[in-house]
Amino acid sequence: MRALKLVLILVMLTVAHVAFCQESFDLNLWTSKPEVSSSNSLDTAKIRVFLPAKEDATGRAVVICPGGGYEHLSMENEGYDWSGFFCGMGIAAIVLKYRMPNGNPEVPISDAFQAIRVVKRNATQWNINPNDIGIMGFSAGGHLASTIATHPSKDANPNFQILFYPVITMMQDITHKGSRENFLGKSPKKKEEILYSNDTQVSPLTPRAFIALSDDDHAVLPANGVNYYMELYKHDVPATLHVYLSGGHGWGNRDSFKYHIEMQMDLKAWLKSF
Numbered sequence: 001m002r003a004l005k006l007v008l009i010l011v012m013l014t015v016a017h018v019a020f021c022q023e024s025f026d027l028n029l030w031t032s033k034p035e036v037s038s039s040n041s042l043d044t045a046k047i048r049v050f051l052p053a054k055e056d057a058t059g060r061a062v063v064i065c066p067g068g069g070y071e072h073l074s075m076e077n078e079g080y081d082w083s084g085f086f087c088g089m090g091i092a093a094i095v096l097k098y099r100m101p102n103g104n105p106e107v108p109i110s111d112a113f114q115a116i117r118v119v120k121r122n123a124t125q126w127n128i129n130p131n132d133i134g135i136m137g138f139s140a141g142g143h144l145a146s147t148i149a150t151h152p153s154k155d156a157n158p159n160f161q162i163l164f165y166p167v168i169t170m171m172q173d174i175t176h177k178g179s180r181e182n183f184l185g186k187s188p189k190k191k192e193e194i195l196y197s198n199d200t201q202v203s204p205l206t207p208r209a210f211i212a213l214s215d216d217d218h219a220v221l222p223a224n225g226v227n228y229y230m231e232l233y234k235h236d237v238p239a240t241l242h243v244y245l246s247g248g249h250g251w252g253n254r255d256s257f258k259y260h261i262e263m264q265m266d267l268k269a270w271l272k273s274f
Contacts, residue, residue, distance in 0.1 A: 013176035019166035020087035036098035050083035058090035059129035067139030103185030142166025214247035
């Protein structure tokens with residue numbers, strides 16, 4: 001009976017993915033020359049916008065940063081596959097294809113800030129509240145999202161953050177080495193390591209956070225997310241941490257993740273709490 005119930009819930013979630021997004025379209029992130037040039041001129045930044053029906057829209061939006069070690073992007077599992085979940089809650093989902101840093105961290109950072117600016121600029125047309133825009137990221141995308149959350153800008157600060165098995169630190173002991181090298185280069189300066197170790201950058205102004213990871217993640221050590229949560233706690237930033245017993249790394253929105261339904265229910269409850 002329990003197995004049948006789980007199957008029915010999964011079917012409903014699948015249907016939601018198809019049905020709830022009334023509109024989707026792609027946009028080039030930069031209409032002219034990017035703010036920060038990439039060493040790879042063929043690497044371009046784009047967003048895919050998923051909008052719920054106007055009558056269902058809550059005004060909330062989330063910019064999603066897929067992971068991939070700052071080397072490639074898991075656009076489906078950690079990006080597009082989330083559209084139905086958010087549209088089903090009346091939340092617009094904006095999936096960001098950011099450019100790879102190739103040792104220049106300002107490249108993807110500028111793309112993520114620009115994505116928030118584009119959402120704010122189109123807020124009225126897309127039925128979005130410009131003061132209710134979050135940033136979400138997975139693995140290295142979680143590092144990018146937490147960087148945006150802890151390095152304030154004048155016009156593109158997120159109102160909340162959602163991090164899945166995130167890379168947080170750039171310190172060599174517990175960082176993800178591939179992400180670190182791709183983001184900062186092979187021989188970064190100590191001040192760069194500290195600047196982009198986002199647990200050291202938390203302040204009382206850092207936006208509220210939802211953090212989820214697996215206890216048996218051997219790719220990005222759980223200490224990344226746990227240490228970040230502890231700093232949020234110390235600075236009185238509202239945060240919740242969910243550690244699932246198993247699952248490893250990179251499960252994103254896959255049905256095969258043992259705690260898939262529980263994870264979605266946890267996230268849904270958190271999003272409804274504010």
